[in-house]
Amino acid sequence: MYGKRSRFLTIMLSIGLAFFYIPMILLVIYSFNYSKLVPVWSGWSIRWYEKLLFDSPDVWAAVSLSLKIAFVNATFATLLGTLAALVMVRFGRFKGRTLFGGMLVAPLVMPEVITGLSLLVLFISLKEAIGWPAERGFTTITIAHITFSMAYVAVTVQARLTGVGQTLEEAAADLGAKPFKVLTAITIPQLTPALISGWLLAFTLSLDDLVIASFVTGPGANTLPILIFSRIRLGLRPDINALATIIILFVAICVAIAAILMFRQHRRDLRDQQLAAGEDA
Amino acid sequence: MADAQSAPTTPIHDQNGSEPIVQIRGVTKKFGDVTAVENVDLDIMQGELFCLLGGSGCGKSTLLRMLAGFEFPESGSINIDGVNMSDVPAFERPTNMMFQSYALFPHMSVEKNVAFGLEQDKIAKAEIEDRVHEILKLVELEDYKKRKPQQLSGGQRQRVALARSLVKEPKLLLLDEPLAALDKKLRKQTQFELANIQEQVGVTFIVVTHDQEEAMTLSTRMAVMDKGRFIQIGTPTEIYEFPETRFVADFIGSANIMPGKVTENGADHIRVATDLGEVYVDHGHTFAEGSQIWVALRPEKIYLTTSPHETAGPNQTEGMVDDIGYLGETSLYKVRLTNGEIIDVTAPNLIRPKTRTHGITWKDKVYLRWEPSSAMLLGS
Numbered sequence: 013m014y015g016k017r018s019r020f021l022t023i024m025l026s027i028g029l030a031f032f033y034i035p036m037i038l039l040v041i042y043s044f045n046y047s048k049l050v051p052v053w054s055g056w057s058i059r060w061y062e063k064l065l066f067d068s069p070d071v072w073a074a075v076s077l078s079l080k081i082a083f084v085n086a087t088f089a090t091l092l093g094t095l096a097a098l099v100m101v102r103f104g105r106f107k108g109r110t111l112f113g114g115m116l117v118a119p120l121v122m123p124e125v126i127t128g129l130s131l132l133v134l135f136i137s138l139k140e141a142i143g144w145p146a147e148r149g150f151t152t153i154t155i156a157h158i159t160f161s162m163a164y165v166a167v168t169v170q171a172r173l174t175g176v177g178q179t180l181e182e183a184a185a186d187l188g189a190k191p192f193k194v195l196t197a198i199t200i201p202q203l204t205p206a207l208i209s210g211w212l213l214a215f216t217l218s219l220d221d222l223v224i225a226s227f228v229t230g231p232g233a234n235t236l237p238i239l240i241f242s243r244i245r246l247g248l249r250p251d252i253n254a255l256a257t258i259i260i261l262f263v264a265i266c267v268a269i270a271a272i273l274m275f276r277q278h279r280r281d282l283r284d285q286q287l288a289a290g291e292d293a
Numbered sequence: 294m295a296d297a298q299s300a301p302t303t304p305i306h307d308q309n310g311s312e313p314i315v316q317i318r319g320v321t322k323k324f325g326d327v328t329a330v331e332n333v334d335l336d337i338m339q340g341e342l343f344c345l346l347g348g349s350g351c352g353k354s355t356l357l358r359m360l361a362g363f364e365f366p367e368s369g370s371i372n373i374d375g376v377n378m379s380d381v382p383a384f385e386r387p388t389n390m391m392f393q394s395y396a397l398f399p400h401m402s403v404e405k406n407v408a409f410g411l412e413q414d415k416i417a418k419a420e421i422e423d424r425v426h427e428i429l430k431l432v433e434l435e436d437y438k439k440r441k442p443q444q445l446s447g448g449q450r451q452r453v454a455l456a457r458s459l460v461k462e463p464k465l466l467l468l469d470e471p472l473a474a475l476d477k478k479l480r481k482q483t484q485f486e487l488a489n490i491q492e493q494v495g496v497t498f499i500v501v502t503h504d505q506e507e508a509m510t511l512s513t514r515m516a517v518m519d520k521g522r523f524i525q526i527g528t529p530t531e532i533y534e535f536p537e538t539r540f541v542a543d544f545i546g547s548a549n550i551m552p553g554k555v556t557e558n559g560a561d562h563i564r565v566a567t568d569l570g571e572v573y574v575d576h577g578h579t580f581a582e583g584s585q586i587w588v589a590l591r592p593e594k595i596y597l598t599t600s601p602h603e604t605a606g607p608n609q610t611e612g613m614v615d616d617i618g619y620l621g622e623t624s625l626y627k628v629r630l631t632n633g634e635i636i637d638v639t640a641p642n643l644i645r646p647k648t649r650t651h652g653i654t655w656k657d658k659v660y661l662r663w664e665p666s667s668a669m670l671l672g673s
Contacts, residue, residue: 050648089431169663179394179396180390180396180398182361182363182383182390182396183390183392183396183398184360184398184409185362185363185382185383185384186361186363186383186384186388186389186390186458187384187389187409187410187413187457187458187461188384188385188410188413188414188461189384189409189413190384190413191384193413197409198398201400202400220453284441284443284444285443287440287444288443288444288445288446
């Protein structure tokens with residue numbers, strides 16, 4: 013029964029995978045194209061990589077700006093998102109809890125254009141009123157990114173907090189730990205997986221964002237997505253292909269490391285289970 | 294035992310006239326519209342092993358959580374060792390709790406788990422080490438102190454949880470279903486270990502359980518709870534042999550319960566007419582002649598034979614075996630009386646049969662008899 017169906021499934025799977033990955037493979041291949049015109053193949057070359065690495069200070073400025081924004085954003089978003097999640101899950105009922113919860117997740121469903129536009133209006137009127145931020149760039153983009161990635165962190169941490177329950181915290185309090193000690197010794201270690209994934213999520217979201225950054229950036233502050241997009245508008249360019257290939261490679265390495273870590277953890281869990289099973293009196 | 298209704302405030306372990314370690318007065322706790330604990334009074338003396346027994350949702354866990362400081366009562370007061378606990382948070386109470394799921398900290402070794410409570414009290418490192426070592430020796434886990442909780446078996450985790458809650462030498466140890474997560478064989482063995490450890494350390498234990506066998510084995514005194522109230526408080530023997538209500542007679546162990554009418558109320562005896570025939574009880578009870586009461590008779594207190602009664606009289610009847618449940622050490626016989634009523638009788642299987650069946654079998658005519666002290670008379 014499965015024999016017959018498996019062929020159909022294999023074909024469908026192949027088509028699906030091809031649909032996802034052929035564009036990326038083409039992009040990688042064309043990054044090695046000698047020709048200056050992307051669609052025209054004229055032999056193998058690594059000249060675009062050379063150009064990118066040794067003759068494109070603007071690209072590396074954009075990469076560094078994007079990474080800086082992503083790092084600061086992820087850190088602040090994780091901090092604020094975690095506090096918000098703690099308030100939602102551990103502080104019981106308080107006045108305005110429903111409103112707070114709604115406002116917390118609103119950025120998830122808000123169209124980016126609206127978020128970007130409203131933040132731009134805010135920054136402009138702030139400058140009028142108090143003279144800060146003097147110019148738009150790193151600070152404004154980071155603030156804008158924190159406002160929406162915080163929501164993602166809050167949701168992730170909230171789910172974990174609900175999942176682990178309150179018993180361990182009660183046990184710690186019962187043993188005499190004061191609330192702050194409970195937070196640092198028990199709650200935070202319990203939350204670590206969610207904090208890491210929340211941080212990575214916020215980091216990725218920030219690296220990825222084009223729309224909101226475009227609204228709130230100023231002259232001279234180009235994040236990587238803004239730079240790539242503005243260049244593509246002037247036509248496909250082979251050095252951008254090379255840049256994209258490097259990014260794909262980087263992501264692939266990260267995924268591989270994550271997979272190895274997960275495999276190790278799994279093996280450790282299995283060993284623990286065997287150890288525990290061997291101990292029954 | 295008829296006056297045991299006032300038992301809640303009458304401590305029975307008060308040998309030296311000391312104050313009870315726990316005094317609960319008029320405590321009520323509501324969750325929204327649901328009343329979890331309703332107007333409860335209780336005194337527990339130093340060194341007792343007290344069990345709160347009841348079905349799920351009877352309020353026993355809520356009461357325990359109020360003692361630990363995780364919940365606070367709407368009204369009433371809780372005193373522990375003479376101190377009112379109304380404004381005392383969990384982390385300042387002289388109590389420790391052993392959680393049902395053990396609640397061991399998964400990111401800490403056995404040693405660190407046990408030391409956690411002592412570290413909160415800013416005790417010197419060397420003393421912490423000594424005390425952790427000592428308590429781990431008591432629960433026989435010295436060789437496992439470097440392990441993480443997930444590297445231990447269920448029984449070992451249970452003992453780590455016990456060690457962790459005992460190491461601070463609390464005035465009161467609260468145990469929430471301490472044995473529920475263990476398999477049956479381990480549970481029986483651990484019941485006695487737990488009682489022994491309690492005797493050794495002399496700490497007052499309050500155990501919440503839904504398992505009556507567990508409550509009876511462990512406790513010096515127990516309370517049967519239902520719908521947020523205490524139904525009866527007493528020693529296991531009192532609860533089992535002298536239940537005050539039909540609920541308790543039925544909830545603890547099993548009992549044949551039937552209505553009856555008092556026909557004679559003598560100074561030293563009472564006669565009741567029931568479906569079982571005339572029941573004669575030779576002690577304790579007093580009910581007005583003609584009043585409707587309930588008669589409860591435990592299955593193991595009935596003798597079962599195939600030979601007819603020698604004399605006519607009360608406390609005997611006859612019937613036919615309708616069904617048999619063979620349990621190994623005992624058998625449960627469902628006996629249909631001549632009037633159609635079914636009575637449960639258990640009998641120990643004292644003799645290993647030569648053939649593959651026991652003496653009494655289906656459709657046998659059997660004769661039932663019980664001692665004049667055996668029947669329990671219940672007013673409600």
